[in-house]
Amino acid sequence: MRSYLLNRAWQSLVTLVLATVVVFLGVRALPGDPALALAGEDRTPEALAAIRERYGLDQPLPLQFWHFVSNAAHGDLGTSVRTGQSVNDMLRTALPVTLELSLLAIAIAVVLGVGAGVVAAVRRGRPAEWVANAFALLGLSVPHFWLGLIAILYLSVATGLFPASGFVPLGEDPVSNLHHVILPALILGTGLSAVIMRQTRSSMLDSLSTDYVRTAEAKGLRPSVVVRRHALRNSLIVVVTIVGLQLGGLISGAVVTEQIFGLPGFGKMTIDAVFQRDYPVIQAVVLVTATAYIVINFAVDLLYSIIDPRVRVTGEAS
Amino acid sequence: MTATATTATPDTGTAPVLEVAGLGVRFATESGTLSAVDGVDLSLAPGEIVGIVGESGCGKSVTAMSLAGLLPRSAKIEGSVRLLGTELVGAKPGVLRAARGQDIAYIFQEPMSSLNPVLTVGRQITEVLQVHEKLSRKEALERAVELLGVVGIPSPRERVKHYPHQLSGGMRQRVMIAMAVACQPRVLVADEPTTALDVTVQAGILDVLRGLRDRFGTSILVITHDLGVIADVADRVVVMYAGRVVERAGVDELFARPQHHYTSGLLSASPTPGRHAGTHRLQEIPGLVPVLSEQPDACTFADRCPAATDRCTTSRPVLEPARVSAPEPAQGRPMGQGGPDGLGREHLVACWHPRGDTPRLTPEDRA
Numbered sequence: 001m002r003s004y005l006l007n008r009a010w011q012s013l014v015t016l017v018l019a020t021v022v023v024f025l026g027v028r029a030l031p032g033d034p035a036l037a038l039a040g041e042d043r044t045p046e047a048l049a050a051i052r053e054r055y056g057l058d059q060p061l062p063l064q065f066w067h068f069v070s071n072a073a074h075g076d077l078g079t080s081v082r083t084g085q086s087v088n089d090m091l092r093t094a095l096p097v098t099l100e101l102s103l104l105a106i107a108i109a110v111v112l113g114v115g116a117g118v119v120a121a122v123r124r125g126r127p128a129e130w131v132a133n134a135f136a137l138l139g140l141s142v143p144h145f146w147l148g149l150i151a152i153l154y155l156s157v158a159t160g161l162f163p164a165s166g167f168v169p170l171g172e173d174p175v176s177n178l179h180h181v182i183l184p185a186l187i188l189g190t191g192l193s194a195v196i197m198r199q200t201r202s203s204m205l206d207s208l209s210t211d212y213v214r215t216a217e218a219k220g221l222r223p224s225v226v227v228r229r230h231a232l233r234n235s236l237i238v239v240v241t242i243v244g245l246q247l248g249g250l251i252s253g254a255v256v257t258e259q260i261f262g263l264p265g266f267g268k269m270t271i272d273a274v275f276q277r278d279y280p281v282i283q284a285v286v287l288v289t290a291t292a293y294i295v296i297n298f299a300v301d302l303l304y305s306i307i308d309p310r311v312r313v314t315g316e317a318s
Numbered sequence: 319m320t321a322t323a324t325t326a327t328p329d330t331g332t333a334p335v336l337e338v339a340g341l342g343v344r345f346a347t348e349s350g351t352l353s354a355v356d357g358v359d360l361s362l363a364p365g366e367i368v369g370i371v372g373e374s375g376c377g378k379s380v381t382a383m384s385l386a387g388l389l390p391r392s393a394k395i396e397g398s399v400r401l402l403g404t405e406l407v408g409a410k411p412g413v414l415r416a417a418r419g420q421d422i423a424y425i426f427q428e429p430m431s432s433l434n435p436v437l438t439v440g441r442q443i444t445e446v447l448q449v450h451e452k453l454s455r456k457e458a459l460e461r462a463v464e465l466l467g468v469v470g471i472p473s474p475r476e477r478v479k480h481y482p483h484q485l486s487g488g489m490r491q492r493v494m495i496a497m498a499v500a501c502q503p504r505v506l507v508a509d510e511p512t513t514a515l516d517v518t519v520q521a522g523i524l525d526v527l528r529g530l531r532d533r534f535g536t537s538i539l540v541i542t543h544d545l546g547v548i549a550d551v552a553d554r555v556v557v558m559y560a561g562r563v564v565e566r567a568g569v570d571e572l573f574a575r576p577q578h579h580y581t582s583g584l585l586s587a588s589p590t591p592g593r594h595a596g597t598h599r600l601q602e603i604p605g606l607v608p609v610l611s612e613q614p615d616a617c618t619f620a621d622r623c624p625a626a627t628d629r630c631t632t633s634r635p636v637l638e639p640a641r642v643s644a645p646e647p648a649q650g651r652p653m654g655q656g657g658p659d660g661l662g663r664e665h666l667v668a669c670w671h672p673r674g675d676t677p678r679l680t681p682e683d684r685a
Contacts, residue, residue, distance in 0.1 A: 211431040218388055219446040219497070220418035223411075229445070233436050308436055309481040 008301070012294045019290035020072075020283075024065050027282050034081050034277040055081055055279075068283060077287070078280035082273075087284045090269060095288070097167055097265035098258065100177075101185055102250050106243065108189030109196055114232075114239060116193070117200025121208060122227055132197065139194025144253065148187045148260040155183060165262030184261040188253050192246050196239065203238040207231040236307050244300035248293055335504045335537050336362040336385070336422075340397035341407075343377070343384050343561075347392070354380040356561045356613040358397070359637070362505060365535040367527070369552035369569070371542060371584070375607045377561035378541045382507050385539075386422050387414045402504060420450040423498035427510035429490035433482040439466075439493045440478030443500055450501045465496040468533075469526050488519035495526055502534050509541045524551050545588045549573065557581045560607050560618035563637060567665040575675065577640045577667035579623045617670065625671045633670075640665040640672055 035051040036043065052058040056067060071078060077087035120132035156164035162183045168176040207213060208231050216230040255267030262268075266285070273281035305311045338360035345352045355377040362368055370378045383389050385399050387406060399406040401422055406414060426432040434442060443465060444458035453461065459478065466474035469492040482490055491511065498506055508527060512520035528551055530536045540552060548555055548569060555572045557565040557580065565578040576582040586601035605622040617623070620630040 211426060211428060212434040214388060215424070215426065215432045215494075215497075216434070218386065218418055218424040219449070220415045220420060221445065221449055222415065225445075225449075229437070230434050234434070309438075310435060310483050 008298060015294055016290055020287060023283055023286035027279050032277045034279060037277050038081060072287065077284040080278055080281050082276045082278045087280050094264060094266045094269045097263055098254050098267060100170060101181055101254055101265060104181060104185035105188035106247060106250060108185060109192035110243060113193035113196025114200050117197040118204055118232060120201040121204030136194040136197045139190050144187050144191040145256050145260055148257060151183055151187055167263050184257045184263060188257050195246060196242055199242045200235060200239050203235040204231055207234045240300055240303050244296055247296045251289055332364055334361040334363050335402055337400040341384065341399065342396040343380050344394045345392050350611050353610045353613050354561055358563050360556060362537045362539060364537055365531055367531055367538045367540060367552050368554045368556060369540045369542060369548040370556045370558055371545060371548050372558035373543060373607050376558045378558050379509055382509050382541045385507060386418050419446045420501045421503050422505040423503040425494050425498050425508040425511045428514045429487060429494050430482060432494060433490055435482055438479055438481055443497045446497060446500045465500055469496045487515050488522060491515060491523050492526060499530055504537060506536050506538045508538060512547060527551060545584060560610060562618060565667045571665050577672040578669045579625050580619045582673060629670050635668045635670050637666040637668045640667045641674060
């Protein structure tokens with residue numbers, strides 16, 4: 001297990017470095033000059049040169065890269081070109097918003113998706129399955145930005161049940177915070193739950209027809225125990241993979257959802273930074289995203305070994 | 319369900335623990351109905367080991383699964399299955415659940431896929447004890463350790479914590495058996511219990527089954543295609559063909575004087591050590607077991623039978639006492655000899671042209 005962890009840590013580091021290089025070069029390959037964006041009306045060569053010098057944009061690329069990496073390694077992600085704010089501070093306010101939205105969304109997605117998937121598999125060929133399938137098809141085919149707009153239109157603007165936009169930090173007022181976040185989380189979560197539902201259903205159908213489920217039935221266990229302890233436990237291996245993959249997608253989903261609901265999160269920060277060619281912020285955003293992917297993947301792998309004892313042994317062997 | 323597992327000694331001669339009458343199983347498939355089992359009668363006395371033998375597709379496994387209602391929903395079951403006096407065909411789910419694991423338990427063919435890969439073997443044994451015997455988790459674990467010892471697993475205290483993939487095939491099947499007999503069921507159904515195992519491991523598993531019968535008086539129904547297994551453990555044999563019982567007799571009697579041409583065909587198709595080594599080819603039965611949508615009014619074996627006549631294709635033979643001379647006095651085996659006694663121990667055959675007194679090899683010759 002220890003060598004397995006070391007191996008994973010090493011792989012993660014390589015992935016991070018590669019991601020950093022790619023984004024550093026990618027950002028600079030984008031058309032558009034940050035100095036131009038910043039200069040506004042005063043586009044004299046002197047003003048542009050001053051801006052370039054101030055943000056280190058006049059230095060050779062390798063040197064710029066070295067500055068970025070060595071500062072990042074010390075926990076300093078630089079200063080926003082646009083606002084002059086420290087990127088660390090920006091992340092400190094934006095990340096909790098996105099984290100809360102994502103966790104809530106994934107919780108909703110897992111509860112709805114796994115629940116509906118199990119029902120669809122157990123009640124195969126009965127009305128309950130049709131309802132679950134219709135729900136999943138709807139969730140898959142309706143784009144969630146559209147669903148978000150509809151929700152704002154009917155649940156916020158027309159009836160005033162939920163605020164249409166804005167955010168209150170959790171620490172300030174938990175009730176108001178939930179009130180602001182629950183609708184975007186629901187919108188984001190239902191889209192994910194459809195995918196989870198389809199996977200859970202097919203994986204449960206496989207599990208339910210296995211010999212060990214027949215064994216469990218032959219023991220005289222209640223159907224609910226057979227489903228939960230024997231069939232679902234095995235199906236979870238597939239479900240965890242899907243949820244892990246979805247978590248990555250969730251970050252991009254959050255970008256759109258945050259934009260629609262006006263949440264001051266990571267997604268909004270990303271979009272603003274890209275439009276403004278705010279190099280330090282874009283770099284930081286990608287670095288954080290890459291780290292998030294790596295952590296999620298690692299967590300998923302650890303979850304596998306908790307769910308499936310056969311993975312534990314392979315982990316030790318490698 | 320009043321019947322609980324008692325620490326019975328092999329008390330032969332009392333009422334049968336399992337009585338099957340007129341059992342029929344049909345499957346609704348996309349290409350119409352499929353008749354898998356038709357009019358099967360069967361009884362199992364306390365402490366008795368009965369073998370059901372036949373080729374693949376003869377309906378022996380379906381018969382076994384139907385006893386405790388373990389078939390998929392597409393199966394239509396008719397007839398009667400009485401377990402310790404309780405009717406199981408058409409019984410409420412609660413009645414079936416109470417019987418499963420408690421009064422009737424199963425061992426399946428493939429121990430790797432029949433055990434849940436993500437639960438420890440200990441957990442898989444304790445759950446059945448917790449459900450039926452209402453033991454606490456700790457008590458159940460103690461019993462699980464004991465049970466693993468009973469079925470011959472070394473260092474059981476360590477093994478309860480293991481997962482199925484950490485055990486060998488033979489060990490897994492022993493775990494299956496420990497799981498099945500955890501609540502000391504009166505009836506144990508073993509569906510091809512040794513088929514997936516090495517020959518060297520097979521004998522050990524059969525020993526365990528025999529030991530359970532001797533120790534707890536468990537009645538065992540062994541489903542197999544392997545006549546060697548039958549000769550080894552069974553007291554009585556039921557021969558099935560295309561969903562019907564074609565012959566039923568004590569094991570020595572059946573091996574010595576098979577009456578149905580299918581039975582004698584099966585016997586000729588399995589090797590006899592020593593006998594004709596190198597000089598004699600194994601006889602195969604030409605053709606395959608037919609898949610039937612309707613049970614015809616004919617002998618289903620007629621197409622493959624060397625002795626078939628017009629009568630065999632126009633009229634269905636029923637199980638009748640075989641016309642054979644009285645068998646020699648029983649030696650060693652208390653049961654399984656000819657002679658009617660109400661427990662289905664006489665030699666019955668469903669054939670218009672039974673073989674009569676044509677001699678056959680004895681199991682002693684074969685074993």
